[in-house]
Every structure is written in structure tokens, then in C-alpha cells.
Amino acid sequence: MNGKFMSFIRGLYASPFSIAMTLFWAYLAFLTIPTVVNWAVINAVFVAEDGDGCSRSGACWAFIIARFDDFVFGRYPEAERWRIIVAFGLPLILALSSLIMSQKQRGKILFGSILLFPISVLLFMYGGVLGMEVVETRLWGGFALTLVIAISSIASALPIGILLALGRRSHMPVIALVSTTFIEVARSVPMITVLFVASIMFPFFVPEGVEVDKLLRTIIAVSLFAGAYMAEVIRGGLQAVDTGQYEASAAMGHGYWQSMRFIILPQALRISIPAIVNLFIGFFKDTTLVLVIGLFDLLNMVLSATSDPKWLGFEVEGYVFAAAVYFIFCFGMGHYSRHLEAKQKQR
Amino acid sequence: MQSQEAPKTNDILLEARNLNKFYGTFHALKDVSMELKKGDIKVICGPSGSGKSTLIRCMNFLEIPEQGDVIFKGQKVEDSTKSLRALRSQMCMVFQSFNLYPHLTILENCTLAPIWVNKTPRKEAEEQAMHHLERVKIANQASKYPNQLSGGQQQRVAIARGLTMNPEVILFDEPTSALDPEMIKEVLDVMISLGNSGQSMVCVTHEMGFAREVADSVTFMAEGQIIETGNPDEFFTNPQTDRAKDFLSHVL
Ligand SMILES: Nc1ncnc2c1ncn2[C@@H]1O[C@H](COP(=O)(O)OP(=O)(O)O)[C@@H](O)[C@H]1O
Numbered sequence: 001m002n003g004k005f006m007s008f009i010r011g012l013y014a015s016p017f018s019i020a021m022t023l024f025w026a027y028l029a030f031l032t033i034p035t036v037v038n039w040a041v042i043n044a045v046f047v048a049e050d051g052d053g054c055s056r057s058g059a060c061w062a063f064i065i066a067r068f069d070d071f072v073f074g075r076y077p078e079a080e081r082w083r084i085i086v087a088f089g090l091p092l093i094l095a096l097s098s099l100i101m102s103q104k105q106r107g108k109i110l111f112g113s114i115l116l117f118p119i120s121v122l123l124f125m126y127g128g129v130l131g132m133e134v135v136e137t138r139l140w141g142g143f144a145l146t147l148v149i150a151i152s153s154i155a156s157a158l159p160i161g162i163l164l165a166l167g168r169r170s171h172m173p174v175i176a177l178v179s180t181t182f183i184e185v186a187r188s189v190p191m192i193t194v195l196f197v198a199s200i201m202f203p204f205f206v207p208e209g210v211e212v213d214k215l216l217r218t219i220i221a222v223s224l225f226a227g228a229y230m231a232e233v234i235r236g237g238l239q240a241v242d243t244g245q246y247e248a249s250a251a252m253g254h255g256y257w258q259s260m261r262f263i264i265l266p267q268a269l270r271i272s273i274p275a276i277v278n279l280f281i282g283f284f285k286d287t288t289l290v291l292v293i294g295l296f297d298l299l300n301m302v303l304s305a306t307s308d309p310k311w312l313g314f315e316v317e318g319y320v321f322a323a324a325v326y327f328i329f330c331f332g333m334g335h336y337s338r339h340l341e342a343k344q345k346q347r
Numbered sequence: 348m349q350s351q352e353a354p355k356t357n358d359i360l361l362e363a364r365n366l367n368k369f370y371g372t373f374h375a376l377k378d379v380s381m382e383l384k385k386g387d388i389k390v391i392c393g394p395s396g397s398g399k400s401t402l403i404r405c406m407n408f409l410e411i412p413e414q415g416d417v418i419f420k421g422q423k424v425e426d427s428t429k430s431l432r433a434l435r436s437q438m439c440m441v442f443q444s445f446n447l448y449p450h451l452t453i454l455e456n457c458t459l460a461p462i463w464v465n466k467t468p469r470k471e472a473e474e475q476a477m478h479h480l481e482r483v484k485i486a487n488q489a490s491k492y493p494n495q496l497s498g499g500q501q502q503r504v505a506i507a508r509g510l511t512m513n514p515e516v517i518l519f520d521e522p523t524s525a526l527d528p529e530m531i532k533e534v535l536d537v538m539i540s541l542g543n544s545g546q547s548m549v550c551v552t553h554e555m556g557f558a559r560e561v562a563d564s565v566t567f568m569a570e571g572q573i574i575e576t577g578n579p580d581e582f583f584t585n586p587q588t589d590r591a592k593d594f595l596s597h598v599l
């Protein structure tokens with residue numbers, strides 16, 4: 001720790017070039033940091049009734065604080081918001097409880113908590129059971145919606161990706177062709193077009209009277225789209241598994257599915273974890289695109305709040321807040337993935 | 348049925364009939380035939396690239412021969428899930444590079460196939476696995492992971508993993524070639540004690556001391572063909588072909 005710090009300090013003046021760089025960055029910091037600190041902290045207003053209470057020389061965090069609940073829960077009825085907390089809390093508690101379990105059980109419990117997530121979202125957020133009234137998905141929004149879309153689609157993208165990756169490597173030509181075509185088509189169109197197809201064009205394809213919830217359509221579309229990317233990541237992992245493993249499992253009498261399930265996939269997925277987390281981070285950020293089809297995720301909630309007559313003209317604060325939320329979550333996930341990677345190398 | 352048409356071959360456990368194997372246009376096995384009697388130990392030797400691995404891998408259909416038959420316990424092996432499952436659950440293979448499952452413990456390596464292929468209850472499978480790990484003198488490492496063990500220890504685990512299926516025959520493909528010299532003996536000792544207990548084996552190996560001590564027959568291959576087969580004494584003291592003489596002068 002101390003040694004690291006000392007070598008960092010020494011690096012600052014190790015050569016004429018490093019001295020020049022050090023001075024350059026110091027100058028840049030001198031120019032920007034005071035301005036930023038002045039705006040974000042010193043001149044900022046944290047408590048105000050409405051926009052008039054804020055000054056133009058500092059950030060109006062009062063706006064964020066006043067609308068914070070809406071940014072988290074969207075337009076979900078205020079009296080029912082506890083249900084969102086329960087819906088997320090149950091799987092979260094299960095996931096956290098895995099920390100006190102043995103290594104072996106941890107994986108199973110984390111897997112279980114991911115399976116529990118859509119069930120608890122359906123039961124509590126949607127309702128209609130246990131005396132809870134139904135809250136239509138068009139009222140869902142904010143960061144809760146962002147999480148619902150991101151977690152459900154990435155969690156379903158994983159099995160879809162596994163099947164597509166196995167399909168692409170299959171010796172059965174039809175399966176290989178279908179998988180390959182799907183993967184390549186999905187990977188060569190922008191996600192925004194997939195969202196448009198799911199939200200606007202989908203109703204043209206299904207018979208009259210059949211209605212599929214727009215949010216559900218979005219999640220399915222994003223799942224399939226992300227599944228194609230996941231497939232390529234997993235295919236890389238499958239290729240990285242030593243051929244001796246395929247041979248040993250075949251020689252021991254395991255059939256295709258057993259050998260995949262117990263021997264090949266566990267190794268392939270472990271190899272792919274960093275890339276899978278990267279995908280997750282990417283798609284987590286890409287969920288902001290759902291605003292173009294009229295879903296009110298975190299970013300869209302922030303944007304619509306900036307046109308609130310009480311708080312006009314605080315777009316910058318809104319964007320900074322949204323960026324900070326995404327940064328915290330993505331940074332955290334990246335950090336966790338590096339931690340997993342380091343642990344995996346120890347083996 | 349089998350006894351009617353060929354009563355003499357009753358005790359033949361495993362047989363290859365006129366196998367031909369091609370890799371693309373390369374003819375790797377040229378009309379190779381061999382047989383293994385129950386309880387026998389056959390050693391296959393020959394220069395590198397002569398098709399020894401290909402032959403032994405055709406025996407459990409890891410490579411599928413284009414022509415010819417493999418006959419196991421009187422049954423012709425078919426390239427079907429059912430036939431292969433029947434074959435492979437009674438025959439195991441030990442590889443040059445061990446091929447243990449790195450993400451599973453030693454014990455799990457040895458219980459996976461019994462539990463999922465043979466449907467043995469877990470508890471019973473674990474007891475049997477421990478018994479076989481004891482046989483290869485490595486039971487005290489059961490909860491470790493493969494890469495925490497030395498090469499010789501890993502290869503002994505690989506043998507134990509195969510034994511858990513109570514195989515009729517074990518195929519060895521150069522089991523000691525990837526090992527440091529000081530570890531070769533511990534693996535050979537296990538193989539010798541298996542042989543002495545009546546286990547049928549086919550061993551591709553260059554360990555001529557092993558071949559002399561326990562083999563019932565030695566087969567010499569070159570360029571995808573079997574050049575000669577004989578009992579070890581004859582083969583080592585009086586090889587019939589110049590090829591085999593030349594080969595022996597290099598390895599002995
Ligand atoms: N999968 C393969 N594809 C192409 N050629 C192969 C393959 N496996 C083996 N061969 C070739 O077949 C020949 C015999 O190989 P092998 O049976 O491994 O020989 P040995 O085990 O006696 O060293 C070699 O010339 C080798 O290059």
C-alpha cells in the first residue's frame with residue numbers, strides 16, 4: 001500500500017516527460033476542479049421549495065431530492081410503492097444470504113435468487129394476488145423499471161445464449177444454420193430497431209385480439225437480442241475448454257447433455273465471466289434506449305421531470321444525477337467482475 | 348448365437364476387424380485387426396505418428412473408423428447413443444494429459460460418471476470412489492482440486508476415475524509420457540497391480556520394462572499398420588521385422 005503510493009509519487013517525476021505530463025494535468029486540474037466544486041458543492045442548493053429557490057451559479061440538487069422518489073419508482077402509485085421494495089428485496093435478501101454459505105452452495109443460491117426475481121416482480125409489482133390490486137406496467141418506471149428490464153433480459157439472455165452457442169456448434173446442420181443465422185442477424189441490427197419492432201410492429205404480426213404487454217414484449221426483444229451477443233461470448237468459452245475435457249467426458253460414458261452440463265459449460269462459463277459482466281454493463285446502459293418507445297426508465301423519468309413547471313431548466317442536474325447512478329452501478333459490476341477474475345486465476 | 352458361429356472366440360473381450368481410418372485424405376489406419384482376451388494385457392508400441400492413438404481411440408469410438416468393426420463382448424459397436432453408452436460404461440480410457448475435470452474435486456471427479464451414467468446413489472458412489480482412490484493410494488487427497496496435485500498423482504486419480512465404472516477393459520494412451528521421470532514408477536506400479544488383479548488392458552506405452560513384466564502380447568505398429576505381434580519374450584529378444592529391430596534399438 002505504502003510502497004504502491006511511493007512508487008506512484010516517484011512516477012510523477014521519473015523523467016522529463018513525466019514531469020511535463022504531471023505539470024500539464026496539474027494545470028488542467030487547477031482550471032477545472034475549482035469550477036466544478038463551486039458548482040456542485042459550494043454554490044449548490046440542497047433545500048428549496050421550487051426552482052425559484054435555486055441560484056443559477058450552483059447546482060440545484062433540491063430538484064433531484066424533491067423528485068428522487070419518482071426517479072426510483074416512476075409513476076407507480078405512491079401508496080403501493082412498498083410493493084416494489086418487497087419485489088426487489090426478497091431476491092436481494094436471498095442473494096445476500098449466499099455470502100454466509102459455502103462456496104458450493106453460493107452458486108446455487110445466487111441462481112435461485114435470479115429465478116426468484118421475475119416471480120417476485122410479477123407477484124408484487126404487478127399484483128392481482130394476495131389482495132394487492134393490479135398496477136399496470138405502463139405505470140412502472142424509474143430506476144425500478146431500468147432494473148426490471150436489465151435483470152430480466154440479461155438473466156434470460158444467458159440460457160438463450162447457451163442454447164444458441166451450442167446450436168451454432170451443433171453437428172446437426174439445420175440447428176447450426178438456424179442458430180448462426182439468428183445470431184448474425186441479431187448482431188448486425190441496432191438495438192433501437194429491435195425495440196421498435198417489438199413495440200410498434202409486433203401488433204401487426206399477431207392476430208387481432210391477442211395482446212402482449214408492451215413491457216413484456218420489450219423484455220423478450222432485449223433478451224433475444226442480448227442472447228445473440230451472449231451466444232458469441234459463450235461460444236468463445238466453449239472453444240477455450242480443452243478438447244481433452246470433451247474426450248474424457250465422452251470416454252466416461254456421459255452423453256452430450258450431461259457432459260455439457262457437468263463438465264464443459266461450468267468451465268466455459270467460468271472462462272466467460274468477465275465478458276458476460278461486460279455485456280451486462282453494456283445492456284444495462286442500453287436500457288436507456290427504451291425511452292424511444294415510451295417506457296419511463298430512469299433517464300426518461302429524469303427528462304420528463306425537467307419539464308415540470310416547478311423545476312424548469314435543470315437538465316444538467318438531471319443528466320449528472322442519471323450518469324452518477326449508472327456510473328455507480330456499472331463501476332460496481334466491473335469491480336466485482338475483476339474480483340471474480342482474480343479469484344478464478346488462483347485456482 | 349456368438350458361440351454357434353465362432354465357439355473358439357468365446358473368451359475374446361474386444362476385437363478390431365479390418366479397421367480403416369482416414370483424416371481427410373490421410374490414411375491413418377490401414378486394415379488393422381487385433382483382439383484382446385479377457386484378463387489379458389496388450390501393449391501397443393511404435394514410432395510417433397504410427398497410429399497407436401488412433402487405433403486405441405477407435406476402440407471406444409472417440410474416433411469413428413470409416414471401415415471395419417469394433418466388437419465388444421460379441422456385440423458389434425454402432426455409432427448410436429445407445430450402443431456407445433453401453434460400450435463406454437464398461438470401458439474406460441486413461442489419457443496422456445490426464446484430462447481430469449479441473450473445476451471438480453478429486454472425489455467429484457470420481458463420482459460424476461457413477462452417479463449420472465450408472466445412476467448409483469451418491470453415498471454409495473462416494474464410498475466406491477474412496478475405495479478406488481485408496482487402491483491408487485491417493486484417498487487422503489480426495490477433497491483437493493486436480494491442479495493441486497502432481498502429475499503422477501493426477502494420473503493415478505485418472506485411473507481411479509476409470510475404475511469407478513468397474514470397466515471390463517481399460518485403454519491407456521501413453522499414460523506416463525507427460526510425467527517427470529520420478530513419477531513414472533508410481534503410475535506404472537498402479538498399472539502393474541491392476542494387471543496382476545486380472546484387469547484387461549490395452550496400453551499404448553513405450554515403457555518396455557512394463558511390457559516385459561506384465562504384457563501378454565506386444566503389438567508393434569508403423570505407418571498405420573500392425574507390423575508384428577508376439578509375446579513379450581519373443582518380441583524383445585527376437586523381433587521378426589527390421590522395422591521392429593530398428594525401433595527397439597532406439598527405445599531400449
Ligand atoms: N485429428 C486428426 N486430424 C488429422 N490428422 C490426424 C489427427 N489425429 C492424428 N492424425 C494423424 O494421424 C497419424 C497417426 O496419429 P496418432 O494415432 O496420434 O499416432 P501415435 O499415437 O502413434 O503417435 C499422425 O500422422 C497424425 O498426424
Ligand SMILES: [Mg+2]
Pocket residue numbers: 399400401521
Ligand atoms: Mg499418440
